Amino acid sequence: MVYLHVGRTGYMRNVAYRWSHMLNNVASAVFGFIYIALWQAVAPAASATDPYTRSTMTSMMVLAQIFAWLTTFLPHGLGIQSGIRTGAIALEMARPVPYFPMVLAREAGNLAYQALYRAAPLALVFALTVGIPRPASAAHLLLTLPSLLLGAYTGLTLVYTVGMSALWTTEIRWAHWTYYSLVTLLSGGWIPADMLPGWLGKAAPYLPFSSQLFHPVRVYLGMASPGVVLVQLAWAAAMTLWCCWLTDRALRRVVVQGG
Amino acid sequence: MSLYFRLLGAGIRCRLQYKFDFLVTTVLYALLAAVDFLTVAAILYKYRSVSGWDVYEVALLSGLASTANGLFRVFGSELVEFERYLVTGEFDSLLIRPWPALATLLSRNFDLGRAGAFVQGLLLVVVGLHGTGAPVWLWIYCLMLPAAGALVIGSIYLAVGTVGFWLTRISDLTIFAVNAPLSAAAYPQEIYPRLLRWLFLSLLPVAAIGYVPLRYAFGKGGSPFALLVPFVAATAGVALTMRFWQWGQRYYQSSGS
Numbered sequence: 001m002v003y004l005h006v007g008r009t010g011y012m013r014n015v016a017y018r019w020s021h022m023l024n025n026v027a028s029a030v031f032g033f034i035y036i037a038l039w040q041a042v043a044p045a046a047s048a049t050d051p052y053t054r055s056t057m058t059s060m061m062v063l064a065q066i067f068a069w070l071t072t073f074l075p076h077g078l079g080i081q082s083g084i085r086t087g088a089i090a091l092e093m094a095r096p097v098p099y100f101p102m103v104l105a106r107e108a109g110n111l112a113y114q115a116l117y118r119a120a121p122l123a124l125v126f127a128l129t130v131g132i133p134r135p136a137s138a139a140h141l142l143l144t145l146p147s148l149l150l151g152a153y154t155g156l157t158l159v160y161t162v163g164m165s166a167l168w169t170t171e172i173r174w175a176h177w178t179y180y181s182l183v184t185l186l187s188g189g190w191i192p193a194d195m196l197p198g199w200l201g202k203a204a205p206y207l208p209f210s211s212q213l214f215h216p217v218r219v220y221l222g223m224a225s226p227g228v229v230l231v232q233l234a235w236a237a238a239m240t241l242w243c244c245w246l247t248d249r250a251l252r253r254v255v256v257q258g259g
Numbered sequence: 260m261s262l263y264f265r266l267l268g269a270g271i272r273c274r275l276q277y278k279f280d281f282l283v284t285t286v287l288y289a290l291l292a293a294v295d296f297l298t299v300a301a302i303l304y305k306y307r308s309v310s311g312w313d314v315y316e317v318a319l320l321s322g323l324a325s326t327a328n329g330l331f332r333v334f335g336s337e338l339v340e341f342e343r344y345l346v347t348g349e350f351d352s353l354l355i356r357p358w359p360a361l362a363t364l365l366s367r368n369f370d371l372g373r374a375g376a377f378v379q380g381l382l383l384v385v386v387g388l389h390g391t392g393a394p395v396w397l398w399i400y401c402l403m404l405p406a407a408g409a410l411v412i413g414s415i416y417l418a419v420g421t422v423g424f425w426l427t428r429i430s431d432l433t434i435f436a437v438n439a440p441l442s443a444a445a446y447p448q449e450i451y452p453r454l455l456r457w458l459f460l461s462l463l464p465v466a467a468i469g470y471v472p473l474r475y476a477f478g479k480g481g482s483p484f485a486l487l488v489p490f491v492a493a494t495a496g497v498a499l500t501m502r503f504w505q506w507g508q509r510y511y512q513s514s515g516s
Contacts, residue, residue, distance in 0.1 A: 017428070021431060024435070027431065027438070030455070033451070034443045034451070037451045037455070038309065038450055041449075041450035043306070177291050181291050181295065182294075184294070184298060185294055185298055185301075190298055191298050191301055195305060197301055197304050197305075
C-alpha cells in the first residue's frame, strides 16, 4: 500500500508538466523520423540473407521510439543525486520503507505517466504517419509484455546505479553521459545490437542494455526466440543483487552536502 | 565587447586553475562524442554509403556538426542552461547589471571541457577531408565552417531562450529545436522527407553547417553561392535572434521565489 502511494506521487509529480512534455513528444517523433529516413536510405528493400530490410528497420525504429519511453528515457540518476546534495536522502533512508524498492515504486509511477502521456501520443503520431507495425502473433504480443517489464526494470536498476554513484562522486554528470552513450550504442534502439561490427556485435545482445530495447522490439516482431526473455530475467536478477549490495554500502556511506 | 573579452579571459583563467578536472573533462567529452559517432560508423561499416555519400563524406558532415556544437558549447554553456535562470528567477540579477544581460549571461561560464567534443569533431573533419582527397581550398574552407556553424547553433539557442521569456520551461523545446536537428545534420539531407528538409534549411538551418556547401564542393548539386550559405545563415541568424531577444526581454516576468 505504501509503495502504491509512492508510485502515485511519482505519477502526479509529472502531470503538472504534461503540456511541456507534449512538445518533447514532437521532438521524439522527429528523432524517430530521422532514424527511419536514415534506414530507408541505407537498408536493402528485400534480402534473403539480411533480416534488417527497409520495412523491418522502419518497424524497429517506430517501436524503439515508443518503447524507449517505457524502458530507457528515465530521469537523470532517478533524481537521487539531488537528494544527496540537499540532504534529503538521509531522511529517505531513515524511513521504515527500504530505499531501493521505494525509489522503484516512485519511478514505476513515473513510467505509468510516461506510458500515458509520452508513449501513447507518440504511437498515435506514428500511427497517423508511417503506421504502427503489427505484432508477429498474439503470443508474441503477450510475450512482449514481460519483455518490456524486464527491460524497464533493468533500465531502472542501471540508472539507479548512476544516481547512487553520487554518494562517491557528488555529481553524476560523467556517469550519466557514459550510461547515455552506452545505451545509444548498445541498446539496439537506433542500430540493431547484433549489427555492430566484430566482437561487439556478438557480445551486445547479451549485455543488459539490449534488455531495454533490442529484445522487446524483436520479441514483438517475432524476430527473437522466447529464450531471450530468460536472458533479460538473468540480468534483472543480477542487477537486483547489485542494487541491494549498492544500497547497503550507501547506507554506511551517506555524507550529505547540504541540509 | 572589450568587457566581454576581459570576462572571457578571467573565465578561462578560472577554469585552468583546476587543471586535472579540465583535462579529464576534455578527454571524456571527446570520448563520449566519439561513441556517438560509432553508431553512424557502424551503419556505414555495413552499408558503405548513404544516398550516394560515402563514409568519408558522411564523416565530414558529422565532424562539422560536432565541431560547431563543441565550439558553441564552450562559449554558450549558460545559454544552454538558460531554463535554470528563468525557473529560479536568477535572470533578475543579470538585468540589474549596467551592461547587456546577454553579454553578462554568456560571460558567466566558459565550458572549456567541451573543447574535447570540438577536437573529436575536428579529427573527423581531417579524416573526412583526407579520405575524400579534398583540394587545399576545401581544407581551408572547412576550417572556417565551425565558427559559422557555432553561430547558427547559437542563434537557435538564442531564439529558444527568448521563447522562454513566455514559456519559462524550455528544455523540451530545446530537444526539438536543437538536439534533433543537430542529429539530422550528421547525415545528407536527401534522406529526409520534404517537410524536415525544409525545416533544416529554413527555421532551424542546421543543413547550412555542412551539407549545403559540401553538396556543391563534392559535385552533388547546387551553385557556388552554396559556399556562402553558412556565413549568410550565421549572420542573418544572429542578427534576427538578437533582435528577437531584445524584444522578448521586455516581456520577461520573474518567476523565482
